[in-house]
Amino acid sequence: MADGPDADVRLTEYAELHGCSCKVGQGDLDDLLGEAGLTEPSDDLLFGVGEDAAARRLTDDLALVSTVDFFTPIVDDPYDFGRVAACNAASDAFATGATENLDFLVVLGLPQELTDVAPALLAGVADAVEGMGGVVAGGHTIVSPWPFAGGAVSATASPDVLLTSQGATPGDELYLTKPLGTQSAMGALRVTDGEFADLVADAAGRPVERIGEEALAWMTTPNRAAAEAARDLAGAATDVTGFGLVGQSAVLAANSGVGVEVTRLPVIEGTEDLSELFGYGLADGESAETSGGLLLSVPAARAADLESRFDAAGVFYRRIGRVTDGSGVTLRGPELEPVSR
Template sequence: MTDEGDDRSPALTEYADLHGCSCKVGQDDLDSLLADVGLSGAQAELQFGVGEDASARSIGDDRSLVTTIDFFTPIVDDPYEFGRVAACNAASDAFASGAGDDLTFLVVLGLPREVTDAATEILGGIVDAVEDMGGVVAGGHTIMNPWPIAGGTVAATASPEHLLRMSDASPSEYLYLTKPLGTQAAMGALRVQDGEFGETIAETTPRPVGTVADEALAWMTTPNRAAMLAAREYATAATDVTGFGLLGQARVLAESAGVGVELTHLPVIEGTLELSQLFGYGLEDGESAETSGGLLLSVPERRTDAFEDSLSAAGVFHREVGRVTTGTGAALVDPTIERVRG
């Protein structure tokens, strides 16, 4: 925490024990909670809802309204960047569902009394990120809260034919990821690089921690809108990779669609694999929590060439990371690890 009279931005991450999407409730606990209140099945009023990344409801013959909410604790100390990451992460669930038109954002913001001065910068980051995504901030709600939280509710529209959901993945389709992994390890190392553990961290990674963290932040503040627009003509199913990690999110997709998933390739930000092994985050096993991660898209084999051309033309990072199978569950199958720089 900053000293009185210190002009530096407050160290927001010091006010929370869990950071970014690692603060999410575990998948098993969430499933039990939904079952306990009768929200584990299909909802007749919706095109899709609980169990997917967002809900979709028909609002006309050729239009669907997609809505979602997402907020979390800081993964970075800079208030402005925290706002940008939070906005990109919240909107990602709408993009994963194929919606991006008429994007409207309602801010959720909670701060401890000691850091209320950060509100302006956090909100500024949210507003700028939403505007970059072609959306508008329409209001929100702000509270006092022991842990800082930021995010919001998102509404967007799409043609029904463009909607994407996890449950539509089919065997023999190929799985693609649109951002490299490793945000948890990168930002975790950044938070402690100046402490007594700093020398060990510096010796662990082949690159400066600041460089690795800067690249992770650049990925987290890259909206998934361009990926969605380039992919939705070709993909049959999608989700975004966040707190459950790649393997955990693949399990959710597999269960939703009644299929199996084999993951064979892990693209990671260069330097994060070694940091993850130091911290025990499980990146090499696909288990490290991701914040504002990429889209995981299922694409029929006959469409993969056109799909890859579309993402390349849009300047969107993408890697084939596995296959959908006739089995059940999700597993890593002798995965290759690719170190991604820049």
């Protein structure tokens, strides 16, 4: 947290929706794309609309992946907001397996009265991008009633290793590389009013500040190492963000023409009861996640190799289900596993 002049600023008070929960709903987005005539694939792209990012073949052995992502504050500290925003935006490129030559163009909007926090916010972005092996190459800043931050991201990879949400097949194992619960954790931190704050603290079962610290640590953990470990083993991938685990699983199921069965939900310890209090739907896989993990569909014969690579790289992972014949997403249970760092 900031100790300087930005310490008293509460960025989340300047927006009514926070983090990836500010995204347009999945159904509304599908309708919008359909009405705009943007649902058909382009012959000029390897993939595009409907995926986490777009990819264009530059040469036989090089593809350029590009994406843009930004959202409203999910944390109050400007520096931390910058870090989360950068990790979240880059995750869309990493979900395709593109991790090299990472360039980041900052997208930033702030109310006039908050322009003093811009240096700290940009420093957070820059530090996070540098930590992912990338470079901040420029950007665009506007005055906006709601603050928001993120970026336009480009990265490269061989076309042969690129991943989409279209390659899952029945029998695949499903892996998730971060626990869920960021919406509940950060929602609890925003509650400061006496009686309800006590109710939140009781529901959490552990210090709310500690839950928030763990959520921040997960949100600022890049998905680059997970992507590098998985990209020649996984058949399909996406990252878990505003649509929640079930929403992103539904996209993968629809795009691959398969069913998805979820049997396990790793969650940040304490967030399951907070979600029940707030009504976020974490136990049903419906809560919005910000800078969440990768959801990977992996052929069963390659699962052991993937786990070995994750272990070697220090990547968190859980097998959370499997791909089936049929369609849609089915929850079997699922078992909730509390995770603490």
